[in-house]
Amino acid sequence: MNVLIVDDSAAMRMMIIKTLRQAGLNGHNFAQAPDGAAALEAIRKAQPDVVLCDWNMPNMTGIDLLTALRGEGIRVEFGFITTETTTEMRQKAAAAAKDAPTDWVAVYVDDAGTPVAACACSKEFVAYAGSALMMMPPAAAKQAAASGAVDETLASSFHEIMNICSRFLMSDHTPHLRLATVSRRGAAQGLAAIAPAATRKDFAAAIPRYGAGQLACLVT
Numbered sequence: 001m002n003v004l005i006v007d008d009s010a011a012m013r014m015m016i017i018k019t020l021r022q023a024g025l026n027g028h029n030f031a032q033a034p035d036g037a038a039a040l041e042a043i044r045k046a047q048p049d050v051v052l053c054d055w056n057m058p059n060m061t062g063i064d065l066l067t068a069l070r071g072e073g074i075r076v077e078f079g080f081i082t083t084e085t086t087t088e089m090r091q092k093a094a095a096a097a098k099d100a101p102t103d104w105v106a107v108y109v110d111d112a113g114t115p116v117a118a119c120a121c122s123k124e125f126v127a128y129a130g131s132a133l134m135m136m137p138p139a140a141a142k143q144a145a146a147s148g149a150v151d152e153t154l155a156s157s158f159h160e161i162m163n164i165c166s167r168f169l170m171s172d173h174t175p176h177l178r179l180a181t182v183s184r185r186g187a188a189q190g191l192a193a194i195a196p197a198a199t200r201k202d203f204a205a206a207i208p209r210y211g212a213g214q215l216a217c218l219v220t
Contacts, residue, residue, distance in 0.1 A: 001028045002046075006039040006053040006062065007081070016052065016081060036060025040068055044192075047076055055082040055089070063092055067200060072192055103148065106162035107190040108169060108177040115190030116177055117169045117219045118198070119162060123148040125205055125213025130158035132207045141210050158182065169219055194218055 003020070007013045010032075017030045031048065033039035037060040039051065053062040060068075066078055080093060103123040110116045124145045131141035134157045144154060163179045170177060181189055198218035206212040 001025075001050065002031065002048040003028055004031045004033060004039060004042065004048040004051045006033045006036065006051060006057070006065065008035055008054065008057040010034070012054070036062060036065035036068075039065055043069065043074060043076060044072075047074065050077045050079070052079050052081050055080055055084050063089075066093070067198075103185060104150075104158070104182065105185055105191055106165070106182045107180050107194070108166055109180040109190070110177050113180075115180070115194050117217070118191050118194050119165055119169075120185070120191075120216045120218070121158075122214040123150075124211060125215050126150060126158050127154070128207040128210035128213055129161050129205070130154045132210050133157045133161060138210050145211060145213075155182070165217075169217060194220055 003025075005013045005016050007016070013032045017032075020028075020030070031042065033042050035057045036053070039053070040060065043051070051065075053065060055062045062080055062082070069076060069078070104121045104126050106119040106121070107115050108117040108119075127141050127145035127150070130150075131138070131144065131154065134153065136154075144150065150158070159179075159182045162182050166177055166179050183189075198220050200216055200218050202214065202216045204212055204214055
């Protein structure tokens, strides 16, 4: 098993490895990272089996690392090693551990063309919201939600919905943004640049007569 230890203290990293080996984990491989940013790059290159991470670190905290991983759809086992045990911190960790919907992703850019926000959507949300906009029969929408099949007409309708969503991602404190791309998760461009620094909000959207789907909004 490959284990990544993430802590800004080299002495603490060595202590954790020593403790794990004394506990009987001698046959496992241990790698180290000094902060969340370095850990994120390491995990992208070679995903370990387990990540054991400190909470407070420079450059990128442990909770920001977990949020970035889940935002990118990386499902590595993740645990915190910390003396911080407040209820609020536990709630933050549980929320960050949730997977973002990853079937379809809309990426938004600012006036300079830099990715600044994204909406990750489940196939159910794509099917139901896109079908509702076109007033397709609910039965056809349910078939699309079950299969994940999105034809050109449904994709065009969903693109328009994501374009409308750009209004909800802007405020007096955010730059002007516009929809750049809408694509399946594997083809999404710019999401990796957004996720590490983004604030994430998850929503369950119920479309009357059709069904419910999930979407996660990430804004830097």
